[in-house]
Amino acid sequence: MYAALADTDLGRVIGDDDGTGDRRVDGVDDAELLALYRSLVLLRTYDERSVVYHSQGRIGTYAIFWNHEAIQAGAVHALRDDDWIFPSYRESAIGLLRGMPPTTILQWWRGHPSGWWNPADWNLGSIAVPIATQVPHAAGLAWGKKLRGEDSCALVFFGDGATSEGAFHEGINLAAVMNAPLVLMCNNNQWAISTPIAAQTRARALADKAVGYGIPGVRVDGLDVLAVHEATRDAVDRARAGGGPTLIEALHYRAAPHGTADDPRAYVDSARVAEERGRECVGRYERYLRRAGLLDDALVAEIKDAALQAMREGITAAEAEAPADPELLFANAYVGPPGNMRNG
Amino acid sequence: MYAALADTDLGRVIGDDDGTGDRRVDGVDDAELLALYRSLVLLRTYDERSVVYHSQGRIGTYAIFWNHEAIQAGAVHALRDDDWIFPSYRESAIGLLRGMPPTTILQWWRGHPSGWWNPADWNLGSIAVPIATQVPHAAGLAWGKKLRGEDSCALVFFGDGATSEGAFHEGINLAAVMNAPLVLMCNNNQWAISTPIAAQTRARALADKAVGYGIPGVRVDGLDVLAVHEATRDAVDRARAGGGPTLIEALHYRAAPHGTADDPRAYVDSARVAEERGRECVGRYERYLRRAGLLDDALVAEIKDAALQAMREGITAAEAEAPADPELLFANAYVGPPGNMRNG
Amino acid sequence: MAELTLLEAVNDALHTELERDADVMVLGEDVGRAGGVFRATAGLLERFGAGRCVDTPLAEAGLLGGAVGLCMAGWRPVVEMQYDAFSYPCLDQLITHVGRYHWRTGGRMEFPLTIRMPYGGGVRAPELHGDSPEAYYVHTPGIKVAIPSTPADAKGLLAAAIRDPDPVVIFEPKLVYRTARGEVPEGDYVVPLGKARIAREGTDVTLIAYGAMVNVCELTAEALDVSCEVIDIRSLRPLDEETILDSVAKTGRVVIVHEAPRTAGFGAELAALIAERAIFDLQGPVLRVTGYDVPYPYWTIEDAYMPSVERVSAAVRSLLG
Amino acid sequence: MAELTLLEAVNDALHTELERDADVMVLGEDVGRAGGVFRATAGLLERFGAGRCVDTPLAEAGLLGGAVGLCMAGWRPVVEMQYDAFSYPCLDQLITHVGRYHWRTGGRMEFPLTIRMPYGGGVRAPELHGDSPEAYYVHTPGIKVAIPSTPADAKGLLAAAIRDPDPVVIFEPKLVYRTARGEVPEGDYVVPLGKARIAREGTDVTLIAYGAMVNVCELTAEALDVSCEVIDIRSLRPLDEETILDSVAKTGRVVIVHEAPRTAGFGAELAALIAERAIFDLQGPVLRVTGYDVPYPYWTIEDAYMPSVERVSAAVRSLLG
Numbered sequence A, B: 001m002y003a004a005l006a007d008t009d010l011g012r013v014i015g016d017d018d019g020t021g022d023r024r025v026d027g028v029d030d031a032e033l034l035a036l037y038r039s040l041v042l043l044r045t046y047d048e049r050s051v052v053y054h055s056q057g058r059i060g061t062y063a064i065f066w067n068h069e070a071i072q073a074g075a076v077h078a079l080r081d082d083d084w085i086f087p088s089y090r091e092s093a094i095g096l097l098r099g100m101p102p103t104t105i106l107q108w109w110r111g112h113p114s115g116w117w118n119p120a121d122w123n124l125g126s127i128a129v130p131i132a133t134q135v136p137h138a139a140g141l142a143w144g145k146k147l148r149g150e151d152s153c154a155l156v157f158f159g160d161g162a163t164s165e166g167a168f169h170e171g172i173n174l175a176a177v178m179n180a181p182l183v184l185m186c187n188n189n190q191w192a193i194s195t196p197i198a199a200q201t202r203a204r205a206l207a208d209k210a211v212g213y214g215i216p217g218v219r220v221d222g223l224d225v226l227a228v229h230e231a232t233r234d235a236v237d238r239a240r241a242g243g244g245p246t247l248i249e250a251l252h253y254r255a256a257p258h259g260t261a262d263d264p265r266a267y268v269d270s271a272r273v274a275e276e277r278g279r280e281c282v283g284r285y286e287r288y289l290r291r292a293g294l295l296d297d298a299l300v301a302e303i304k305d306a307a308l309q310a311m312r313e314g315i316t317a318a319e320a321e322a323p324a325d326p327e328l329l330f331a332n333a334y335v336g337p338p339g340n341m342r343n344g
Numbered sequence C, D: 001m002a003e004l005t006l007l008e009a010v011n012d013a014l015h016t017e018l019e020r021d022a023d024v025m026v027l028g029e030d031v032g033r034a035g036g037v038f039r040a041t042a043g044l045l046e047r048f049g050a051g052r053c054v055d056t057p058l059a060e061a062g063l064l065g066g067a068v069g070l071c072m073a074g075w076r077p078v079v080e081m082q083y084d085a086f087s088y089p090c091l092d093q094l095i096t097h098v099g100r101y102h103w104r105t106g107g108r109m110e111f112p113l114t115i116r117m118p119y120g121g122g123v124r125a126p127e128l129h130g131d132s133p134e135a136y137y138v139h140t141p142g143i144k145v146a147i148p149s150t151p152a153d154a155k156g157l158l159a160a161a162i163r164d165p166d167p168v169v170i171f172e173p174k175l176v177y178r179t180a181r182g183e184v185p186e187g188d189y190v191v192p193l194g195k196a197r198i199a200r201e202g203t204d205v206t207l208i209a210y211g212a213m214v215n216v217c218e219l220t221a222e223a224l225d226v227s228c229e230v231i232d233i234r235s236l237r238p239l240d241e242e243t244i245l246d247s248v249a250k251t252g253r254v255v256i257v258h259e260a261p262r263t264a265g266f267g268a269e270l271a272a273l274i275a276e277r278a279i280f281d282l283q284g285p286v287l288r289v290t291g292y293d294v295p296y297p298y299w300t301i302e303d304a305y306m307p308s309v310e311r312v313s314a315a316v317r318s319l320l321g
């Protein structure tokens, strides 16, 4: 039914910088194209400012997602607001695309309790730190919604390294067997900290793993926001129509450190990183929009300024917040706490 | 590279009962054909006698492997003695094929400590009770042998249900990435206790799971001992030549209860079971050998008698053994036991 | 009131709770078509349909992780782990998520899931069918743990667990699944978590146990010419400290009994509680009679592993001797 | 003798042991190319090659299960779990196989594997980078557990673990990875498992701790006008009961300190040991100062979770007051 991908199977919508290969995605109008751009810029700005804030000691260790924005924005824009998102730490700021204030996410990275939210308020799971453990959650949520007769679906993000974990396997299989409306979005940045994809799997394409679960697997260019968007939209349509899960592999190459605590010089090929940085996804989409006549310098500046302003307000608000009350150690551990919980 | 299997991909060597389709496996001579038959009969006899012994209260709960003998014998005969075998409870008696006395295995099922052996004595891992947990052991052993420059390989048995476990996934992936000389033999009897294969996976063929690990996957008729043998031999050859692991799916249908404690009437289709029992693997191979002129009534009776005799001696020896010494609770828990180990 | 086995009481609780609350669902390996390997879930599939009694793939981490997602979708999942030792693959989800997710949402989202499993030894089963893993669970913050020893408590505690807004793990002593028989109230019946049961009153020594070991303590009490108070703690977290401390204040002597290995087992916690809060009540050492710090053995010698009337009696005698 | 950090001492031990015994190999996530996220394995890949220092796929159960197979092939694997809380997926292999396989072979096959991991809180890290999981490990039969608090012990205990014929788990207190500095013998150096260390002698009260809490106890001892004996137990299994009991016999007062949640933590085992074997030596309750029974918190409030000099002092004062 489903066969392994050929090397040439790599979905693309945005063409070369001279416009060769540019396409439009059916049903995505100009307003949506611009909305996608705003999201990309918001994420990029969040990320770049966070690295600065970290170096200034204003936030803690931070997982950098520079050049992963096309995957994140492209996928989330294909969802309805009642669809659920399950992020890993790599998608920590994904809530921004649902209107979550930057402060919340900054506080998460500042280790402040106001950085945690009610998933039901945003249809957004908590940031998952243990690799791949969120995949079964997403499968359960999607399946559970279907059992209740609701037609919302779920999207789960995870990395290439995550595909080696048992939790990934058990989660995707559960979703497949239950025919759960789930989109599995693999951010294949070809590194798990210092471990290259070749030491992670012998599969040629991670999307090929779909075959073993009897579901469709597609691979797209992870730096092409529209390709990600189109693939996700197709997967969401299939899920909502009762067709079950889809595995999407968004292929790119990590062009920044794993996080602020990581020094990749020990293990990466710097020339390759430099090359990848030159192909970064926001500029690429910006040029596409300019070619399409949808964007000019003024609008670019306005969107960037708005994002910067949001971040300034976000960090100011975070820093203005009172220190966390140590009482919060106990407040939320249980709904009905055991009597001896405070013994220590 | 590797694509999902077509429905027609099901390796066979033994033809229909009128001989149509009969083949010989290259390199398997008459003596080996008869040796395979002896192994089948030994296993069948072990299994049938065990069910009787259980009903007589002479052994404990027992996992029946009736009609799984072709998979077990076909695979093991493709190994050298220095190759390792990792059985699940379903292959509890696999040691017989390496010359292990029936008593040892009977004692295991009698809960007697003399039922446990040194894996290095037989190149045979212990019987794995927790599903799929032996897959990483086999991967580690095979990889470890390769690292030491030895050219032995490993064979691991597991069921269809086992393919849902994280341990299966992590083990097969480890083997693939390390290019370990491992043959993964999936006994697809289409049931995990009461759970049918369709509730276990959405993959059309379990062999298709190989695609996601970048290794070859093949499917054979699990009631055709020669087909299993041939596929295993090819996989072993590849492994020894440095080609890494192979996933083999041996397809059949469980025609006996899961174990002596199980009453499958609640969930199986009895008509299908009756049909499957009619196609059982020992008789099928016996007829093949008769068609080839290698077997007659006298030899059949002799082989069966020898097997029955071995079982009689086995159970007698088991029952003659002294009750286990409770000191064995402690004797082997540690090489260097902590001082407080006997406190209780 | 009906006279039921402990196993039937579990089945009764499940029927009652699924009937009572349309959000309750049961999932696990072989819980549907087969009605569970012990038949604890028998009849649920027929009565409540395949959407509320679900045979899952063979994957305990996926099962428990899936249940976390089901909670988010508004369900109250009751997850069966087929056996004690087969629950271990779920510990990662338990520790990293089940016990933490409520707290991680600032207390705004609830995870009212229940895990239930048969546990304990003495049933002449193959390896890894006799473990007592309660310490792994009760050491995990965010989790509650209860262990019934009677049919009525098996029903009442399971109902309490299912209705509880926090994740609760129920260990069902498989040794007494079919041997413990007793009156079980019909219909709605809840035994609140956090209340111990005085199984037998006495004045000379306090025997503290749970699960199948309660019966061992009761038999010891009968066998000895000593007035033993037997406490069935029923709920390991929340723990009824008062009942324990009151009894120790009365008797001054304690023997704690469990099947699990001794080191850092739950008996250590009970002993530590007493050593902290009742030290001046004690007339002797706090003794534990437990499984040993060795792998649970092959079954021909399991009786030598399991705490017995003899071993508990010896401990009691050493306190009074 | 060289003056090393605890982290450097770990690295030294690994170099020394890989040099000493060609069967020793190191495996884990990011241990090779990157030399470990803390750089505990730095230099091994370069010195011993890709066959003896191996970056594995991201799969902790596969990693530990693979190590079981490596033992069967004659290796002595040293497995790194990247962080405390990321070791949980390996618990199934630990409990069902690592702790049982030797016994299951009738004592005929050895599984001399070592698991090492950074553990504990106080390092201002995101969620799930601050757990203290030692109780899960030490409750598991067949496993030995040691926890160094000084650079010399970090080297010596790790060497002992690697040479030990049984599976040993070493928890390395990441809070003091780079702050604890001390003299570490060069070359061959072993600190035997099962011997506690008296970090400070005293007569009024015994403070028992391990890992980063030893330093908290030492600081408490310095801060208080009370003669505190500080015992660094170093090895949780085997446990040096004599050193503990001797000290309690001398002081009659005990405070046990650990970071892990209180309920059924290893402190409970220590308290239970004392309640059983030293009850008549005690002049007061056996106190525990521990982490709370709540999820390890976000880091801005982690100091309120961690046992501190203030909390330990308060416990000591309450015993002497």
Ligand SMILES: Cc1ncc(C[n+]2csc(CCOP(=O)(O)OP(=O)(O)O)c2C)c(N)n1
Pocket: A090, A129, A130, A131, A158, A159, A160, A161, A162, A163, A187, A189, A191, A192, A193, A258, D029, D058, D082, D086, D089
């Ligand atoms: C279960 C678990 N093991 C180990 C880690 C430590 N760790 C954090 S990120 C990471 C690499 C993840 O790689 P990948 O899945 O490719 O995601 P990426 O970081 O590239 O987005 C590892 C090993 C963890 N968080 N969880």
Ligand SMILES: Cc1ncc(C[n+]2csc(CCOP(=O)(O)OP(=O)(O)O)c2C)c(N)n1
Pocket: B090, B129, B130, B131, B158, B159, B160, B161, B162, B163, B187, B189, B191, B192, B193, B258, C029, C058, C082, C086, C089
């Ligand atoms: C981890 C684990 N979970 C559950 C069980 C209980 N159990 C024993 S056999 C079995 C079904 C296994 O099915 P399959 O893998 O298809 O093997 P088969 O029995 O059909 O040979 C189950 C669920 C177990 N042994 N281990």
Ligand SMILES: [Mg+2]
Pocket: A159, A160, A161, A187, A188, A189, A190, A191, A192, A193
């Ligand atoms: Mg990655």
Ligand SMILES: [Mg+2]
Pocket: B159, B160, B161, B187, B188, B189, B190, B191, B192, B193
């Ligand atoms: Mg099967």
